[in-house]
Amino acid sequence: MLTRLACAFARLSDWSQEKTLSESARKRSERWVFFIALTSFFVHLALIGLNYLGIFGNNSIDLLSDPIVAIYTPFSFILVYEVYLLIYFLPASITQYIAKQYEIITLIVIRRIFKDISDLELTANWFQNKESLQFTYDIFTTLLLFALLFVFYLLMKKASRPQIKAPDAALSQFITIKKHLSVLLVPVFLILALFSFGTWVMDMVQFDNELSAPGGNLNNVFFDDFFTVLILADVLLLLFSFVHRQSFAKVIRNSGFIISTVMLKLSFSATGLLNISLIVGAVFFGVCILFLYNQYERLSLDADLPNTLSGS
Numbered sequence: 679m680l681t682r683l684a685c686a687f688a689r690l691s692d693w694s695q696e697k698t699l700s701e702s703a704r705k706r707s708e709r710w711v712f713f714i715a716l717t718s719f720f721v722h723l724a725l726i727g728l729n730y731l732g733i734f735g736n737n738s739i740d741l742l743s744d745p746i747v748a749i750y751t752p753f754s755f756i757l758v759y760e761v762y763l764l765i766y767f768l769p770a771s772i773t774q775y776i777a778k779q780y781e782i783i784t785l786i787v788i789r790r791i792f793k794d795i796s797d798l799e800l801t802a803n804w805f806q807n808k809e810s811l812q813f814t815y816d817i818f819t820t821l822l823l824f825a826l827l828f829v830f831y832l833l834m835k836k837a838s839r840p841q842i843k844a845p846d847a848a849l850s851q852f853i854t855i856k857k858h859l860s861v862l863l864v865p866v867f868l869i870l871a872l873f874s875f876g877t878w879v880m881d882m883v884q885f886d887n888e889l890s891a892p893g894g895n896l897n898n899v900f901f902d903d904f905f906t907v908l909i910l911a912d913v914l915l916l917l918f919s920f921v922h923r924q925s926f927a928k929v930i931r932n933s934g935f936i937i938s939t940v941m942l943k944l945s946f947s948a949t950g951l952l953n954i955s956l957i958v959g960a961v962f963f964g965v966c967i968l969f970l971y972n973q974y975e976r977l978s979l980d981a982d983l984p985n986t987l988s989g990s
Contacts, residue, residue, distance in 0.1 A: 711759040715752035722748040753789040768860040784823040874900035905943040927974035934967030
């Protein structure tokens with residue numbers, strides 16, 4: 679009975695992966711996201727124009743205050759696509775999966791710039807204004823994150839050595855587990871997105887303004903909860919990787935990536951410099967972990983020890 683259930687789950691998982699996480703599904707999703715992002719941009723611009731004409735009364739709505747803010751909407755859909763790519767790359771590479779987390783947090787910071795740009799005041803007291811300070815922090819944070827991502831990808835490239843031996847049974851099993859986990863993350867992602875958006879809309883209807891609603895920071899909608907799910911997924915990957923191959927360096931690397939994800943999660947509960955420090959600190963910590971992991975692997979290769987980079 680258990681064997682039949684396992685076979686049925688495997689077939690369902692393979693079918694789901696083909697429909698949602700295959701190369702054709704990725705290209706199809708890319709086209710749809712481009713169309714939706716472009717359409718949403720013009721719709722948002724139209725709503726801003728109607729707001730200028732007084733159609734919505736005298737209510738002050740941040741998202742309809744400035745045409746530049748319209749960039750916020752297509753950026754939101756680009757972020758949704760980045761979340762999909764994060765799940766898409768999970769079976770292939772854990773480091774690529776972590777890199778996508780860093781890309782997502784960078785895009786969240788950039789999106790925040792476009793939303794908060796309408797609150798800027800071009801005065802001589804620039805550094806005494808809270809919104810202007812946040813804008814300045816975000817500008818420099820974006821540069822730092824972009825540079826750290828560049829270093830992270832360089833380290834990934836150095837870690838990607840050609841495989842001499844065919845994957846063993848344990849590695850194949852670990853890759854299969856990652857595929858099943860990515861398939862499970864797809865419906866979780868969709869349900870969480872719908873729930874987060876629905877909750878935010880209900881709060882907006884009740885409180886009439888996203889800033890006065892409880893937990894109403896629009897920049898944190900969905901992603902605060904999603905990073906909690908990522909932490910749980912990272913812990914599962916750590917446990918399965920330990921069973922797959924008991925490499926000290928790999929356990930430390932994956933544990934470090936979990937710490938990095940936790941720091942990103944905590945950043946959503948912070949503001950100002952603390953928020954920036956947690957984000958930059960999380961990505962910097964991940965870069966250092968990957969650098970040290972590469973040194974351990976190079977030491978193992980020099981000593982003619984088995985290469986444990988398979989399935990990284």
